[in-house]
Each structure stands twice: as C-alpha cells, then as structure tokens.
Amino acid sequence: MSSHPHLHDSDLVPYKVIPREDTGLYNAKFGIWLFLASEIMLFGSLFSAYILLRVGSFSWPVQSEFLNVPIGAINSVILLSSSIFFIRAWVALKADDIVKYKKFMWLVISFAILFLCFKSVEYYQHFSHHEYPKSSVFLALYFLLTGLHALHIIGGIAVNIYYAGPGMYLRKENKQWFINRVEVAGLYWHFVDLVWIFLFTTLYLL
Amino acid sequence: MGGYPKSSHSHHGDSHHSDSSHHPQSFWSQYIFSTDHKTIGIQYLLMSLFFLLFGFGLMLLMRWQLAYPGQPMPFVGHLFGEINMPGGVMLPEFYNQLGAMHGTIMVFLGVVPLGFAAFGNYLVPLQIGAKDMAFPRLNMASVWMFFVAGVLMLLSFFLPGGAAGNGWTSYPPLADIAHDGQTLWLIAMFIIIISSLLSSVNFIVTIFNLRAPGMTFERLPFFVWAQLVTAFLLLLAFPPLEGAAFLQLFDRLLGSSFFIPSGLFVNGQVANYSGGGNALLWQHLFWFLGHPEVYVIILPPLGIVTEIIACNTRKNVSGFDMMRYSVIFLGFLSFIVWSHHTYLTGMGTNITAFFQTTTMIISIPSIIIISALFITLWGGTIRFNTPMLFALAFLPMFGFGGLTGLPLGLAATDIPLHDTYYVIGHFHYVVAPGVILGLFAGIYYWFPKATGRKMNSLLGHLHFWPTLITMNLVFFPMLIQGLMGVNRRMYDGGATYLFAHDVLYWNVIITWAAYVLAIAQLPFIFNFFYSIWNGEKVKSDNPWHSATLEWATPTPPPHGNFIKPITVYRDPYSYSLEGAPKDYSPQDQKEI
Amino acid sequence: MEHDPQKDEFKRDLLIYFSIIALTGLIVTLSHLHKVWGMFLIVPIACTEAGILAFFFMHLMTKKKTIHLVLLLTLIVFLTLLFWPAWDVAYSPRTPSEFTHF
Numbered sequence: 001m002s003s004h005p006h007l008h009d010s011d012l013v014p015y016k017v018i019p020r021e022d023t024g025l026y027n028a029k030f031g032i033w034l035f036l037a038s039e040i041m042l043f044g045s046l047f048s049a050y051i052l053l054r055v056g057s058f059s060w061p062v063q064s065e066f067l068n069v070p071i072g073a074i075n076s077v078i079l080l081s082s083s084i085f086f087i088r089a090w091v092a093l094k095a096d097d098i099v100k101y102k103k104f105m106w107l108v109i110s111f112a113i114l115f116l117c118f119k120s121v122e123y124y125q126h127f128s129h130h131e132y133p134k135s136s137v138f139l140a141l142y143f144l145l146t147g148l149h150a151l152h153i154i155g156g157i158a159v160n161i162y163y164a165g166p167g168m169y170l171r172k173e174n175k176q177w178f179i180n181r182v183e184v185a186g187l188y189w190h191f192v193d194l195v196w197i198f199l200f201t202t203l204y205l206l
Numbered sequence: 207m208g209g210y211p212k213s214s215h216s217h218h219g220d221s222h223h224s225d226s227s228h229h230p231q232s233f234w235s236q237y238i239f240s241t242d243h244k245t246i247g248i249q250y251l252l253m254s255l256f257f258l259l260f261g262f263g264l265m266l267l268m269r270w271q272l273a274y275p276g277q278p279m280p281f282v283g284h285l286f287g288e289i290n291m292p293g294g295v296m297l298p299e300f301y302n303q304l305g306a307m308h309g310t311i312m313v314f315l316g317v318v319p320l321g322f323a324a325f326g327n328y329l330v331p332l333q334i335g336a337k338d339m340a341f342p343r344l345n346m347a348s349v350w351m352f353f354v355a356g357v358l359m360l361l362s363f364f365l366p367g368g369a370a371g372n373g374w375t376s377y378p379p380l381a382d383i384a385h386d387g388q389t390l391w392l393i394a395m396f397i398i399i400i401s402s403l404l405s406s407v408n409f410i411v412t413i414f415n416l417r418a419p420g421m422t423f424e425r426l427p428f429f430v431w432a433q434l435v436t437a438f439l440l441l442l443a444f445p446p447l448e449g450a451a452f453l454q455l456f457d458r459l460l461g462s463s464f465f466i467p468s469g470l471f472v473n474g475q476v477a478n479y480s481g482g483g484n485a486l487l488w489q490h491l492f493w494f495l496g497h498p499e500v501y502v503i504i505l506p507p508l509g510i511v512t513e514i515i516a517c518n519t520r521k522n523v524s525g526f527d528m529m530r531y532s533v534i535f536l537g538f539l540s541f542i543v544w545s546h547h548t549y550l551t552g553m554g555t556n557i558t559a560f561f562q563t564t565t566m567i568i569s570i571p572s573i574i575i576i577s578a579l580f581i582t583l584w585g586g587t588i589r590f591n592t593p594m595l596f597a598l599a600f601l602p603m604f605g606f607g608g609l610t611g612l613p614l615g616l617a618a619t620d621i622p623l624h625d626t627y628y629v630i631g632h633f634h635y636v637v638a639p640g641v642i643l644g645l646f647a648g649i650y651y652w653f654p655k656a657t658g659r660k661m662n663s664l665l666g667h668l669h670f671w672p673t674l675i676t677m678n679l680v681f682f683p684m685l686i687q688g689l690m691g692v693n694r695r696m697y698d699g700g701a702t703y704l705f706a707h708d709v710l711y712w713n714v715i716i717t718w719a720a721y722v723l724a725i726a727q728l729p730f731i732f733n734f735f736y737s738i739w740n741g742e743k744v745k746s747d748n749p750w751h752s753a754t755l756e757w758a759t760p761t762p763p764p765h766g767n768f769i770k771p772i773t774v775y776r777d778p779y780s781y782s783l784e785g786a787p788k789d790y791s792p793q794d795q796k797e798i
Numbered sequence: 799m800e801h802d803p804q805k806d807e808f809k810r811d812l813l814i815y816f817s818i819i820a821l822t823g824l825i826v827t828l829s830h831l832h833k834v835w836g837m838f839l840i841v842p843i844a845c846t847e848a849g850i851l852a853f854f855f856m857h858l859m860t861k862k863k864t865i866h867l868v869l870l871l872t873l874i875v876f877l878t879l880l881f882w883p884a885w886d887v888a889y890s891p892r893t894p895s896e897f898t899h900f
Contacts, residue, residue, distance in 0.1 A: 012338040012766060013416070020415045024862035027340045027411050033865050034407045037872040038445050044876045045449030045491055048883055049464065052487050056887040064829060076822050083855055084815050091804065134461030137482040141464075144456055190856045194848050197822075201844035205829035206837055414864065442875050490883035541875050545886065554890040557882075 017177045032184045036191050039152075043195055046148070050141050050202060061138050063203060066131070068122055072204045075118050076196065082111035083193045086186045093179055105164035108189070112157050119150055142203050149199055152192050159185050239350075241342035242765055246349045247328030248656070251649075253356060254320035258642075259727075260360075261311040264304045266724055271296040272699035273717035290368065301697035302371035303387065307359070309374025310391065313499065314398050315356050317637060320645050321506030322440070323352070323405055326433045329652065330409060332756035332763065333427050335418025335772035335794070340411040344404050351401035358394040362387045373695065375492060378465035378485045382457045383472055389458055392451045399448045402440050409437035418755070418794075420774035424530075425793065427754050427778040428523065431530055432509030435537040436502050443498035443541065450491035457483075464488075489548050497544040501536060503637060507600065507644025508533075508575060514597040514651050515579055516779040517752045519586025520789050523779050525578035532571035539568040549617045550624045558617050565615040569608065576605050587782075587789075591750075592666030596647035599674050600640060607635030610685060625695075628688025631681050639677040646673075646730070653734075654749050658761045659741030665733040672726035679719035683712035753780045753790045814854045821847045 019026045054060050089104035126132070126139070133140040163182055171178040240246060270279045276295055283294025290300035327345065331338055339345050362369040367385030370376065381388050413434050417426075426434075453464040461479065465488050468481025516523050523529065545553065545561040579601055588594070610632040613619040623629065646669075654660050690709045692700040699713045700706035748757035755774070759767050772794050780791040786798045825840045852858045858865075 012342065013340055015340075015415050023414050023864050025415065025864060027415055030411045030415060030864065031341065031407050033868060034410055034441060035403070037868055038403050038406075038441050040872050040876055041442050041879065042445035042449055044879050045446035045494070046452070048446075048880045049449070049453060049487055049491070051880060051884045052490070052887050053464070053482070053484060055884045056484055057482055062832075069826060069829070073822065073826050077819060080815060080818055080822075080851075083851070084811055087811055087855060088808075091807070095804075132460070133456055134463070134480060136480050137463055140456060140460075140462035140480075143460075144452060144462075148452065187856055190851060193855075194851050197844055197848050197851070200822075201825060201840060205825055205840055438871070442872060446879060484887065486887065487883065490886065494879055494883075538871075542878055542882075545882070548886075552890055552892040553886055556889065557886050 017174060017180060026180055028180055028184045029187070032187050036187065039191065039195075043145075043148075043198070046141075046145055047198070047202065050145075053137050053141070057137070061136070063138065063206060066138070067142065067204050068125065069204050071118050071122055072200050075115050076200050078111050078115045078118070079193045079196050082108045082115070083190050085111065086189050090179075090182055090186055093182055102164055105160060109157055109160050109164065112153055112160070116150060116153060119146065145199055145203060149192070149195055152195070156185075156189050156192055160189070239346060241338075241346045243327045243331050243339045243342065243345060244656070244763060244767075246345050247324050247326070249349050250319050250324035250327060250352065253353060254316055254324055257311050257315035257356060258317070258320065259731075261308050261316055262724065262727075264308040264311070266720060267296070268301060268304050268308065269717040269720045271301055271697060273714045275698040275701050296697070298697040299371060300368065302373075302695070303363070303369045305695060306371050306373050306376075306391075307363070307369050310370070310395075311359060312637075313374060313503065314395070315352075315359065317503050317641055317645065318402075318499070319352060321510075321641065322433065322436050322502060323349070323402075325429075325506055325510060325645075325648055325652075326409060326436075327405075328656070329756055330412060330430055330433055331416065332759060332767055333430050333754055333778075334413060334416060335421055335755050335768065335774060336412060336416035337766045337768070339408050340416055341404075341408050345408055348401045348405045348408070351397050351404075355394045355397035355401065358390055358397070362390040362394070365390060375496070376454070376488075377492075378454065378457070378483075378488050379467070379470055381488075382454060382465050383477070389455065392455050392458075396448060396451050399444045399451075402444055406437040406441040406444075409433060410441070413437075418772040418774055421755075421793075422774075425774055425777055427509075428512040428526070428529060428533075429506075429509035431533055432505040432512075435533050436505045439498040439502050439505075439537055439540060443495045443502075446491045447495035450488055453491075454488065486548070486551055489551065490545070493544040493547040494541075496547060498537075498540045500633070500636075501540045503641055504604075505533065505536075507641045507648070510648035510651070511597040511600050511644045512579060513752075513754065514593045514647050515582055516781065517750050518589045518591065518594040518597070519582055520589075520781045521582065521586045521779070522777070522781060523578060524581040524584075525574070526777075526779070529575050529578050532574040536568065536571040536575075539564060539571070543568050546615055546617075546620070549620045562615065562617050566612075569612065569615070572608055576601060576608075591650075592661065592663050592670065593647045593651035595666070595670050596643045596650065599670070600644045600647065603639035603643060603674075603677075604636055604641075607632060607637075607640050610635060622691065623688060625693055626688035627684040627692045627694055630694050631684030631688055634681045634684070638681060639674065643674070643677075649734070651750070652756075653737065653741075654744045654761070655747075655756060655759075656762050657738050657741070659737050659743050660749065661733050661737045661741060665729040668729040669726060669733065672722060676719045676723035676726060680716050680723060683709075683716050687712055748792075751788070751790045753792050754778050755793050758792060758794050811854070814850055818847050818850060 013027065014020075015025075015027050017026060019029075023030065085104045085107040089101050089108060092098075092100035092104060123143075126143075131139055133143045163178075163185055168178075170181065237245060240249075267279070267282075270277075278294030279291065279296065280294075283291055286300070290297060290303075327339070330336075359369075365386050367387055369387040370381075370384070370391035372381040372384050372388060376388065376391065413426075413430060453462075456462040457464050457466060463479045463481050463483040465485050466477070466479040466481060466483045467485060470477045470479060470481070512523060512529070543561060543565045545557065546565045549558060549561075583598075610628075614623055614629060614632060650661050650666060687700070687706070687709045690706065692703070692706045692709060696702075700710055744761065747759065747761045750757070753776075755772065756763075758772070760769060773796075774793050775796055776791060776793055776798075778793060780786075780793065782789045783791050783798055791798050821843055825843050828836050828840050828843075858869075
C-alpha cells in the first residue's frame with residue numbers, strides 16, 4: 001500500500017494548541033510547569049546551601065547591614081509591577097488588541113531592565129567596598145543567588161523581546177498557538193518574580 | 207526520515223523512501239540536525255556506545271597498573287607522553303584522571319544516555335502510539351548539547367594538568383583546589399544536566415499528552431512506565447547537582463569558600479580563603495542527585511528486560527500491577543536515601559538511622575520487580591534467542607549485585623566496607639552484568655525494527671558467554687578484596703598495605719579477565735555494523751511476534767511512525783490469550 | 799464586547815498586587831525591628847506572598863490535577879533537600895571549627 005498522507009512537521013505533534021481532554025493541558029503549558037519544578041529544585045539546592053552554611057556557622061553577619069534593603073524593596077515592587085503588566089499584556093493579546101499587547105510587553109521589558117539597573121548599582125556598591133564572593137560565605141551566597149536570578153531575568157527579557165517584536169510573525173501563522181506561547185512565557189516570568197520574593201526575604205531580611 | 211539504513215524495507219512499499227515530509231530533506235537536516243525522535247535516538251545510541259567503549263578503554267589502562275604496579279605498559283605505554291606515563295609507567299596523577307573520567311564517562315555519557323535517551327527516544331513515542339516526541343526541536347537541542355558536553359569531557363585530557371582527577375564524585379576540598387581539568391568537568395556537567403532536563407520535560411509531556419486513543423496508563427508497557435519514573439527522577443534530582451556545580455565553580459573561579467572550611471592547609475600553608483564553608487555541603491548536594499541517578503541507570507534496562515521476557519515467554523508479566531506500583535514507590539523513595547553515601551562523615555545516630563531505614567525499605571520494590579520477572583518465567587514458553595539470553599542473565603546478576611548492597615546500606619557493616627573494593631564490586635555488579643547486559647539485550651531485540659535485519663546469533667553467543675563469565679571474574683574478586691579491606695582509588699591496587707597482600711594476586715586475575723572481556727566485545731561490534739548491511743533480513747514488521755505498538759509500524763518506521771491512525775484495545779503483554787487465534791494479540795488490533 | 803468580567807479581573811489583579819506590596823512592607827518592617835522571633839513571622843508571610851502570586855497570577859488554582867500532583871511531588875522533594883542536609887550539620891557530633899567565622 002503506497003498512499004498515506006504526507007506529514008508536515010507541524011502535523012506530527014497534537015495538543016500544541018488545544019488542550020488534551022484528560023490532562024486538560026496543552027503540551028507547552030505542561031512542559032513549562034515541569035521546567036519550573038526543576039527550577040524550584042535548582043534554587044532549592046542553593047537555599048539548602050544557605051541554610052546548611054548558616055546553621056553550621058558560629059557567627060553570621062547582620063545581613064541588612066551588608067545589603068541595601070531599600071533598593072531590594074524597590075526591586076521587589078519593580079518586578080511585581082512587571083508581573084502585573086505581563087498579565088495585562090496577555091489579556092490584551094487574547095482580546096486581539098495588539099497595540100495594547102505590545103505596549104504592556106515593552107513595559108514588562110523596561111521594568112526588567114530597570115530591575116537589572118538597580119541590581120548593577122548594588123553590585124557596584126559592593127565591589128567598590130571590596131566586597132566580593134571571596135570575602136565571605138554570606139557574600140558568596142548573595143552574589144551566586146542574585147547572579148543566577150539575574151541570568152534568569154536576562155533570559156526572560158530575551159524571550160519577551162522576541163515575543164513583542166521579531167516573533168510576532170508567529171501570530172500570523174497560528175493565533176491561538178501564539179497566545180499559548182505568550183502564556184507560557186508569562187508563567188516563566190511570574191516564576192522569576194516568585195523566586196525574587198524568596199531571595200529578597202532570605203538574603204535581605206533574615 | 208526516521209529509519210536508519212536504507213538496506214531493507216518491509217512490503218509497506220514506499221514508506222521508507224520517506225519523503226513523508228513536505229520537502230525533500232538534505233543530508234544535514236535528515237541525519238545530522240534531525241528532529242525525528244528515531245534519528246535522535248540513534249544518534250544517542252552511537253555516541254553512548256562510543257563513550258562506553260572509551261570509558262572501558264580507560265579502565266583497561268588502569269587495570270595494567272593495578273596488576274603490575276610500577277611496570278611499563280607494553281605496546282601502548284609510550285603513547286601517553288612523558289607527562290602521564292614516563293617510560294611507559296603510569297603516574298599516580300594520571301591514574302586518578304583515568305579513574306575519575308572512567309566513572310564520569312560511563313555514568314553520564316554512557317549508560318544513562320544509552321538507557322534513557324537512546325532507547326527512550328526511539329521507543330517511547332512508538333510504544334505509546336505517537337508520531338514523535340512532544341517537543342522535537344527541543345529534542346534536537348538536547349542531543350547536540352550532549353555531543354558538545356562529550357567533546358568537552360574528552361578534550362579535558364589535553365589540558366595542562368590533564369583531565370579531572372578527583373573521582374567521579376569530585377569531593378571538595380580537593381576538587382576545589384585541583385587543576386583546570388576540574389573546571390572543564392563542571393562546565394561539561396552543566397551542559398549535560400541542561401540536556402538531560404530538557405529531555406525529561408520532553409518525555410513526561412510526551413507520555414502524558416501524546417498517547418494514542420485507548421492507551422490508558424494501565425495499558426502502557428512497563429518500559430514506558432520505567433522511562434516515565436526515570437524522567438521524573440532526572441527532572442527533580444539533577445538540579446541540585448547543577449547548583450552544586452555553580453557553587454564549586456564559584457569556589458574555583460572566584461575564590462569563594464562554599465566548600466572550603468576555615469583554616470584549610472594546602473601544601474603546608476594556610477590557604478588564602480575566607481573559610482566558613484563546608485565540604486559536606488557538596489556531598490549532600492552531589493548524592494542528592496547521585497542516589498536517584500543510580501535508579502536512572504537501572505530503570506530503563508529493567509524496562510527493556512521486561513519487554514523481552516514477556517515477549518519471549520509468550521505470557522503476561524506476572525504481577526504487572528505490583529511492578530507498576532513498585533516502580534513508582536521506588537522512584538519516590540530514591541529521593542530520601544542519599545545519605546547512606548555519607549555514613550562515615552561523622553553523622554549523628556538519628557539521621558543515620560533515618561537513612562538506614564529508608565535504604566532498607568527501598569530494596570523491597572526492587573525485589574518485587576525482579577521476583578515478578580522470575581515468576582513470569584514459570585510456565586512460559588521460553589524462546590532462547592540472543593536478546594532473551596542477555597535478559598535472562600540480567601536477572602540473577604542484578605539480583606546478586608543488589609544483595610551485595612545490603613551490607614553497605616546497613617550503617618554498622620558499612621563502617622569496614624565503605625570506600626573499599628567491596629563497594630566497587632557491588633555497584634559494578636549491578637551496572638555491568640546487570641545494566642549493561644540489559645542494554646545489550648535491547649540492542650539485539652530492537653535491531654530488526656530499526657534496520658530490517660537481525661543480528662547474527664552465532665556472534666551473539668560469542669559475545670554473550672565470554673562476557674557473562676569474564677564480568678563475574680572481574681567483579682566477584684573485588685568483593686573479596688574489599689572484605690579484606692583493600693581501599694578503592696589506590697593507584698597501586700593496595701600494594702603498599704600489608705593487610706592487602708593476601709588478596710593482591712586477584713588484581714592479576716581481574717586484569718586478565720578484563721582484557722578477555724574486552725576481546726569478547728569484538729564480536730558484538732563487528733556484528734552490529736556488519737548486520738546493518740548484511741544481516742539476515744526479517745520477513746515481517748514484527749519478527750518477534752510482539753504485542754506492543756512499536757512493531758505495528760513499517761520497518762524501519764518512517765517519519766510519523768504509523769501509516770494508519772492507532773487505537774489501543776488491550777494490555778501490552780497480550781500473549782496466549784484465551785480464544786485468540788495466535789499466541790499474541792497486538793495492542794492495536796481490534797479482534798483478539 | 800463585555801468589559802465587565804475583564805474589569806473585575808483587573809480589579810482583582812490590582813488587589814493582589816497591592817496586597818503583596820503591603821505584605822512586603824510588613825516583612826521589611828519586621829526585619830528592621832531585629833527581633834529573634836522575627837524569622838518565624840517573616841518566612842511564613844513571604845510564603846504567603848509567593849502563594850498568592852502563584853495562585854492568582856499563575857492561575858494555579860485553575861490548573862489541572864496533573865500540575866497539582868507534579869507540584870506536590872516537587873514540594874516534598876524540595877523540603878527534603880532544604881532541611882535534611884542542615885539537620886545533618888546541626889545535629890551531628892563533628893567538632894565545630896574554632897576558626898569558623900561567617
């Protein structure tokens with residue numbers, strides 16, 4: 001028997017756009033939650049390191065004397081605002097309001113960059129006081145945790161720029177698929193915000 | 207195109223000429239940068255087989271040194287330069303590099319990619335009735351990252367100071383202050399971990415979301431269950447090692463002290479670190495991955511062996527329900543046993559008791575699974591083909607290896623056995639005559655589906671029997687040596703210690719057995735490549751008369767796998783059913 | 799086109815936003831007081847903030863059972879990782895180093 005339909009690559013995988021009935025999920029949404037689970041474990045291992053090192057030490061610095069709590073708090077507000085902007089962007093996208101979608105996405109991106117600026121100011125303050133990762137275990141933890149988080153922010157910025165700009169051609173190919181992709185990017189972005197809540201609390205406030 | 211060689215095809219006509227995609231694919235997009243899960247599976251297969259051979263080669267070098275410490279190695283001794291082997295005599299530093307890289311390559315570039323990524327990628331979509339994995343491009347990214355990481359690991363041998371030489375476990379403080387090979391090891395591990403995480407996500411979403419209609423979880427073959435649990439283990443257990451790698455990279459590159467205790471002396475002087483770190487932190491984070499990792503190693507071959515045994519006994523697997531519950535329970539428990547690797551670090555009795563208890567409990571699901579497979583043999587019509595030989599050998603070998611683990615899991619008996627050759631004997635028993643035999647079984651079993659030809663069975667016997675016998679000759683004496691107290695990772699094999707002298711002669715026997723084991727792999731290597739083009743062609747798409755879905759495709763399966771929509775009607779091991787016309791009832795066939 | 803459900807959602811999102819900010823302000827204040835028992839309030843409040851963000855912004859409450867199960871499993875494994883190694887260090891009889899300073 002020689003006839004069977006030619007399969008285009010995009011026909012190979014179902015449930016990219018519509019969710020499967022029994023799991024209730026489309027592929028990428030399930031995928032991103034699984035990825036976030038692994039990220040919970042990654043940051044978890046670093047928080048575990050923090051707990052182990054702090055519990056096992058004779059003395060630990062008063063963290064708020066080393067770190068700039070006001071800047072940290074401002075950064076919390078910045079990141080939280082970017083999260084709510086993302087939601088507005090996604091709502092606008094679902095309502096087909098592309099102008100509003102782009103406006104809010106660029107707000108997300110700008111606030112993320114603003115976050116990084118404040119972070120850079122903090123890092124610069126530390127470096128100019130000769131406070132480096134090699135100076136103490138607490139500082140090493142601070143730089144690693146916030147640095148890794150910042151890398152995640154940079155990755156998120158790249159993805160968001162793509163979906164607000166060059167990646168928009170994907171919307172013409174399949175509108176619902178594009179909405180799904182933005183939703184998935186949003187989940188990642190909220191997670192980055194969530195990690196910051198714990199970072200700020202642990203490193204600045206405890 | 208999904209299939210591998212063009213040499214043979216079934217009577218399903220043009221399906222393998224597969225321009226089943228819209229555009230004719232170039233060589234590069236079809237074979238090198240493919241997103242087809244079968245091609246990717248074969249890429250993983252070839253690379254991991256190479257790494258297994260390479261890792262084995264490293265060990266063969268070490269075995270000479272262990273049998274004849276301080277003597278120049280014949281034939282190849284001069285190839286390694288004056289830095290590593292002056293006058294053909296192995297230096298301890300080089301021995302350590304070989305040891306660390308042997309472990310690293312075998313585990314992370316050999317058995318896991320072979321069992322999980324190679325067999326998993328090829329078979330899971332086929333066995334669930336899907337056309338590909340959920341994220342084909344992510345899949346391609348995974349395999350290419352794996353390739354890059356492998357190249358980096360190999361290149362590390364050429365760094366000044368050589369490759370990492372701090373054990374595959376890379377314990378600080380040594381690993382923190384070691385030469386550059388360790389940094390490259392950490393970077394390569396980071397890439398491997400990312401590759402693995404992306405694969406895990408791919409597998410889980412595929413198994414949940416891409417099952418064909420009628421394929422409920424209860425109807426999934428045990429191989430898919432094993433891969434699902436493995437994927438979850440990788441997803442949640444690898445990130446802590448990634449975190450630990452960041453911590454160690456910070457220590458090495460930025461001078462932090464995550465793992466450096468205060469007042470560390472290096473070469474007689476106080477090292478210039480802030481201190482305040484804890485070397486145990488690394489051990490906890492490493493073994494948090496390390497223990498689930500060993501279940502990642504064992505579960506795919508367990509799945510493979512189950513498939514082969516069910517098919518070659520022509521009956522359902524006994525206790526299939528129990529096997530499923532056991533494998534889930536095993537996966538869950540594997541996260542809470544890790545500190546049996548740190549019994550001798552001065553742990554308190556409460557925490558030791560906790561981990562000892564969980565370690566004892568975790569042996570129960572493994573025993574259930576192996577017992578179920580043994581019981582399956584009872585009353586079966588056993589076909590002794592090559593895959594079945596390997597699968598049958600797996601059972602007692604893995605069972606024995608598992609039993610040797612019990613004294614290690616009990617803290618009191620671990621005290622004299624920790625870090626001795628007994629440990630090496632134990633884990634090699636489960637990995638070599640265990641896991642690797644299971645993986646070989648899988649290659650012989652699914653070779654006809656991928657190529658349309660069977661591997662030669664005489665060569666299969668020539669591979670099997672010497673391999674089984676020499677593996678036992680290599681690893682059983684290690685148990686003896688360990689019980690006598692011979693430590694692991696000593697480059698002279700224990701020669702400097704008086705108490706070891708009575709058992710040192712085993713080193714010579716082990717070494718020569720290892721060399722014969724190496725020769726025994728030659729029939730396999732020849733058979734594998736020869737049979738691709740010249741093997742006996744199979745006369746049907748389902749030469750083993752198996753009931754599972756991967757055999758319901760043309761041979762080799764084309765891009766998109768199935769030429770008609772699949773619906774699943776029954777359990778995976780529907781052999782010898784009452785009232786059925788044949789002794790197997792394929793899952794996708796409506797009538798019994 | 800109905801705006802009302804959208805406006806309601808927007809109001810709800812704003813409410814969430816301001817409550818998280820308020821809670822953040824609360825824990826900053828608590829931290830500033832430098833009380834020994836502060837940690838026992840600060841950490842749960844931070845977890846609450848995170849929970850609110852996850853439930854509402856990430857729509858966790860409307861997610862399917864599959865996601866809930868995956869996250870539950872992750873949470874258990876995460877808590878194990880978080881506390882067991884510290885349990886080892888805190889309660890094992892190894893000699894603490896006299897030189898250890900943070």
